[in-house]
Amino acid sequence: MTQMNMVSAINDALRFEMQNDDRVVVMGEDVGKLGGVFRVTAGLQKEFGEERVIDTPLSETGIIGTAIGMAMGGLRPVPEIQFGDFIYPAVDQLINEAAKYRYRSGGEFTCPMVVRVPVGGGIKGGHYHSQSPETIFVHTAGLKVVCPSNPYDAKGLMLASIRDNDPVLFFEPKRVYRALKMDVPEGEYTVELSRAKVVREGEHVTLVAWGAMLLEAIAAAEEVKEQGVEAEVIDLRTLWPMDTETVVQSVKKTGRLVIVHEAAKACGLGAEMVAQICETAFTHLQAPPRRVTGWDTPFPYTLENEYLPLAHRIVPALLETARF
Amino acid sequence: MNVLVKPGSIPPNAPSRKLFSVLDDNGQADPETDPKLELALVRRMYEAMMRNRLLDVRLMKLQRQGRIGFHVGSEGEEAAIIASAAALREQDWIFPCYREIGAALYRNFPLQSYMDNMFGNVNDLAKGRQMPDHVTARQAHFTSITAPIGTQITQAAGFAWAAKIKHQDVVTASYFGDGATSSNDFHAGMNFAGVFQLPTLFLLRNNGWAISIPSEHQSRSRTYADKGLAYGVPGVRVDGNDALAVYAITREAVQRAASGGGPTLIELCTYRAGPHSSSDDPNAYREAMDSEEAQKRDPVKRLRRHLERLQCWSEAEQLAFEERVNAEINVCVEKAEAAAPPSIASMFEEVFEHMPPHLAQQQAQCVDGPRTRKRH
Ligand SMILES: Cc1ncc(C[n+]2csc(CCOP(=O)(O)OP(=O)(O)O)c2C)c(N)n1
Numbered sequence: 001m002t003q004m005n006m007v008s009a010i011n012d013a014l015r016f017e018m019q020n021d022d023r024v025v026v027m028g029e030d031v032g033k034l035g036g037v038f039r040v041t042a043g044l045q046k047e048f049g050e051e052r053v054i055d056t057p058l059s060e061t062g063i064i065g066t067a068i069g070m071a072m073g074g075l076r077p078v079p080e081i082q083f084g085d086f087i088y089p090a091v092d093q094l095i096n097e098a099a100k101y102r103y104r105s106g107g108e109f110t111c112p113m114v115v116r117v118p119v120g121g122g123i124k125g126g127h128y129h130s131q132s133p134e135t136i137f138v139h140t141a142g143l144k145v146v147c148p149s150n151p152y153d154a155k156g157l158m159l160a161s162i163r164d165n166d167p168v169l170f171f172e173p174k175r176v177y178r179a180l181k182m183d184v185p186e187g188e189y190t191v192e193l194s195r196a197k198v199v200r201e202g203e204h205v206t207l208v209a210w211g212a213m214l215l216e217a218i219a220a221a222e223e224v225k226e227q228g229v230e231a232e233v234i235d236l237r238t239l240w241p242m243d244t245e246t247v248v249q250s251v252k253k254t255g256r257l258v259i260v261h262e263a264a265k266a267c268g269l270g271a272e273m274v275a276q277i278c279e280t281a282f283t284h285l286q287a288p289p290r291r292v293t294g295w296d297t298p299f300p301y302t303l304e305n306e307y308l309p310l311a312h313r314i315v316p317a318l319l320e321t322a323r324f
Numbered sequence: 325m326n327v328l329v330k331p332g333s334i335p336p337n338a339p340s341r342k343l344f345s346v347l348d349d350n351g352q353a354d355p356e357t358d359p360k361l362e363l364a365l366v367r368r369m370y371e372a373m374m375r376n377r378l379l380d381v382r383l384m385k386l387q388r389q390g391r392i393g394f395h396v397g398s399e400g401e402e403a404a405i406i407a408s409a410a411a412l413r414e415q416d417w418i419f420p421c422y423r424e425i426g427a428a429l430y431r432n433f434p435l436q437s438y439m440d441n442m443f444g445n446v447n448d449l450a451k452g453r454q455m456p457d458h459v460t461a462r463q464a465h466f467t468s469i470t471a472p473i474g475t476q477i478t479q480a481a482g483f484a485w486a487a488k489i490k491h492q493d494v495v496t497a498s499y500f501g502d503g504a505t506s507s508n509d510f511h512a513g514m515n516f517a518g519v520f521q522l523p524t525l526f527l528l529r530n531n532g533w534a535i536s537i538p539s540e541h542q543s544r545s546r547t548y549a550d551k552g553l554a555y556g557v558p559g560v561r562v563d564g565n566d567a568l569a570v571y572a573i574t575r576e577a578v579q580r581a582a583s584g585g586g587p588t589l590i591e592l593c594t595y596r597a598g599p600h601s602s603s604d605d606p607n608a609y610r611e612a613m614d615s616e617e618a619q620k621r622d623p624v625k626r627l628r629r630h631l632e633r634l635q636c637w638s639e640a641e642q643l644a645f646e647e648r649v650n651a652e653i654n655v656c657v658e659k660a661e662a663a664a665p666p667s668i669a670s671m672f673e674e675v676f677e678h679m680p681p682h683l684a685q686q687q688a689q690c691v692d693g694p695r696t697r698k699r700h
């Protein structure tokens with residue numbers, strides 16, 4: 001066991017899998033010599049050379065399009081999009097190509113790759129360094145979307161994602177990158193995709209979150225405990241395909257559901273989850289499901305802590321839902 | 325500003341490898357290429373470049389002190405930015421990337437407005453919605469700065485197209501870096517401007533780096549100006565640390581565009597002397613430039629040597645100027661720092677022209693809702 005933050009845990013996962021599987025290549029803007037603007041790929045080019053850790057020109061469509069080609073050609077590329085906000089030039093390749101190769105070719109072609117995408121706010125990045133674009137990719141059939149909340153899961157999910165045979169978007173919450181350290185096993189282990197985790201048990205209300213907002217959810221759960229409300233906190237971990245079953249089991253127990261996400265409210269992943277819970281566990285609900293989310297505005301700079309669904313906004317939603 | 329520059333420095337559509345220059349390292353002008361500008365204009369450019377330099381020093385300090393969140397400077401690129409802006413006419417429009425605030429300031433964008441943006445306060449024209457250095461300056465014919473690389477390039481072509489369709493005498497100029505030449509928008513913008521012969525200038529600041537990626541690694545073109553060939557857009561290379569050369573070439577391109585001659589790609593060969601931004605540490609990927617080389621290349625010092633040669637600037641004037649500008653900066657910083665953050669209600673405004681009901685509802689929820697203890 002070593003103490004790692006999320007940056008070092010993902011770095012460790014990449015290093016392990018590059019040693020273990022020489023099909024794995026890392027590519028993107030500034031990922032080589034610099035080791036990435038967040039240093040997630042630090043030291044990899046030195047260890048594995050410029051052919052496997054590639055500094056690319058400044059073109060997201062170039063990065064993703066060639067990664068798809070590499071994957072079809074037998075490699076396991078792990079391209080980085082420097083900030084989630086800059087993924088849009090590559091959206092054609094992701095949505096029209098990566099997501100549909102398997103389906104449209106009757107299974108003849110696949111493109112297994114892991115697109116690493118630093119996402120989210122809380123770092124004073126304004127609207128071009130703070131977005132959480134998961135819904136676009138969840139809505140696109142054929143892409144898996146992962147978002148860890150802590151270093152242990154980040155490493156295990158990364159190894160599972162690289163070994164998965166479908167394209168995976170791996171969302172890394174920037175706010176968590178260096179926010180906490182924990183024991184992370186050296187060497188190999190995986191965290192299964194599409195498995196949510198109950199990280200705190202409680203009987204009064206189910207609280208679902210992921211990524212950076214999981215920490216806020218836990219803080220809110222601790223706060224309402226003092227007022228006699230026990231929240232069961234679920235870390236979704238893989239956003240799509242979603243582990244609805246774990247949420248359903250919890251809601252059957254608590255009868256109440258609050259979902260937290262940074263992304264805007266309209267058509268956010270919370271909307272899908274509420275719909276699924278209503279469809280499958282309606283008779284167990286004792287209160288209307290609630291969403292605590294980013295507002296339906298672009299992500300602001302100065303007022304980012306008013307935009308984000310931080311603990312101070314989660315607490316009243318938990319209390320009102322529990323006491324409904 | 326009615327300076328005529330003799331045409332003929334921009335080659336026809338052929339590979340352009342010659343570097344157009346006027347000033348040597350000592351500030352001596354080459355009589356062959358000297359645009360012979362009015363001295364008042366040269367002084368104005370120099371003062372704007374020097375002011376930009378002083379601002380960068382101060383803003384980086386404020387960032388290090390944690391008083392502003394971010395700064396992206398233009399140290400070493402002042403001539404490329406300011407002399408090109410100076411060569412545009414008042415009615416022309418600038419579509420900047422994030423490193424050209426100096427161009428807006430040259431056009432009298434108030435320093436106080438810039439500082440309000442740096443602090444994201446209630447007086448910021450962008451209402452604290454954008455990161456520092458992402459100003460919006462319509463009054464200076466300078467569009468709102470965006471972070472996504474390259475997107476302004478096609479827009480500048482479109483704005484020029486509108487002017488052409490409306491028979492208005494307007495030229496646009498997009499600024500962008502060497503890294504941006506790899507973007508979709510560079511290709512599309514050059515192609516559209518070529519096909520429709522749009523009155524637009526592509527001002528490519530080749531500063532040697534795109535964060536950690538050296539410009540040789542960004543493209544295999546022999547020169548960046550060569551890229552014009554593929555689109556039928558004349559390309560020209562200019563010593564971007566030579567304010568007079570930058571002015572002369574930009575002016576010629578403006579005149580050509582304004583008289584129906586179409587677009588020009590101008591490669592401004594310069595050097596990013598500082599870090600990419602306050603978030604960057606260049607020691608991780610590049611050797612420090614030796615200081616003699618840096619001095620030689622320094623565009624501000626070079627233009628100062630030129631003015632001094634012409635007895636148009638002195639040490640005493642320099643000191644007085646620095647003192648005046650630093651005092652002006654101090655006043656603006658003090659005011660900007662003391663100003664309140666934007667109102668919470670304003671976060672919901674201007675998403676649309678008229679606020680739809682769902683946003684009005686969210687606005688009320690947010691304004692009346694629980695407050696974070698975190699400070700803005
Ligand atoms: C589409 C997009 N991808 C990535 C980034 C992150 N990024 C910001 S600046 C930069 C380098 C830009 O280099 P260049 O175009 O040469 O301009 P310079 O900073 O050197 O002036 C990168 C990769 C971005 N802003 N937009």
Ligand SMILES: [Mg+2]
Nearest residue numbers: 501502533534
């Ligand atoms: Mg550059």
